[in-house]
Amino acid sequence: QQQVKQSPQSLIVQKGGISIINCAYENTAFDYFPWYQQFPGKGPALLIAIRPDVSEKKEGRFTISFNKSAKQFSLHIMDSQPGDSATYFCAAPLLNTGFQKLVFGTGTRLLVSP
Amino acid sequence: ETGVTQTPRHLVMGMTNKKSLKCEQHLGHNAMYWYKQSAKKPLELMFVYSLEERVENNSVPSRFSPECPNSSHLFLHLHTLQPEDSALYLCASSQDTSYEQYFGPGTRLTVT
Numbered sequence: 001q002q003q004v005k006q007s008p009q010s011l012i013v014q015k016g017g018i019s020i021i022n023c024a025y026e027n028t029a030f031d032y033f034p035w036y037q038q039f040p041g042k043g044p045a046l047l048i049a050i051r052p053d054v055s056e057k058k059e060g061r062f063t064i065s066f067n068k069s070a071k072q073f074s075l076h077i078m079d080s081q082p083g084d085s086a087t088y089f090c091a092a093p094l095l096n097t098g099f100q101k102l103v104f105g106t107g108t109r110l111l112v113s114p
Numbered sequence: 115e116t117g118v119t120q121t122p123r124h125l126v127m128g129m130t131n132k133k134s135l136k137c138e139q140h141l142g143h144n145a146m147y148w149y150k151q152s153a154k155k156p157l158e159l160m161f162v163y164s165l166e167e168r169v170e171n172n173s174v175p176s177r178f179s180p181e182c183p184n185s186s187h188l189f190l191h192l193h194t195l196q197p198e199d200s201a202l203y204l205c206a207s208s209q210d211t212s213y214e215q216y217f218g219p220g221t222r223l224t225v226t
Binding site: 044 | 116118154155157159162170204213215217218219
């Protein structure tokens with residue numbers, strides 16, 4: 001069964017702190033790992049993605065770390081801001097498909113307190 | 115704005131009604147998707163269209179019927195739904211050589 005396990009389910013971080021969300025994947029294709037951000041009333045929006053030829057990718061305050069041997073990847077939000085409060089989803093490509101399809105984690109609801 | 119629009123944004127329908135959800139993408143993509151988003155569950159892929167041909171149907175009940183008349187438009191026709199079908203229905207698009215999917219804002223569906 002192809003799946004992505006995401007944790008924690010919810011997270012409260014103080015403004016200026018570091019938010020860390022983790023995902024573990026099983027039986028997925030091994031070539032692309034994105035994170036999506038979803039605000040209430042909006043659809044998910046691609047935030048940052050990594051290909052496993054690198055162990056880390058940074059874009060501004062957002063960093064993906066990738067651990068191939070552990071089959072895990074994580075999202076770090078540095079200097080977390082109240083505007084970062086949203087639900088975050090990780091995803092991984094489905095195996096053995098002739099098409100670019102993703103399987104998603106269950107989401108992490110992040111609240112950054114002022 | 116992501117370039118993917120969905121209408122209506124909210125829909126309440128009875129179990130015997132027939133309604134349709136509409137999605138339009140302005141990104142020049144050639145693949146479109148329907149997802150179902152329920153609370154505390156992963157996004158569930160329902161249908162995938164590539165070049166207007168259905169390439170995936172994830173065992174979705176026949177009360178959901180998709181239609182893709184061209185690469186910019188996607189519909190989801192609904193009939194005789196159940197209360198457990200209440201959810202946020204998301205449309206997405208991508209260029210078929212890319213995993214980068216762009217989502218619309220969704221239609222919040224309530225089945226009474």
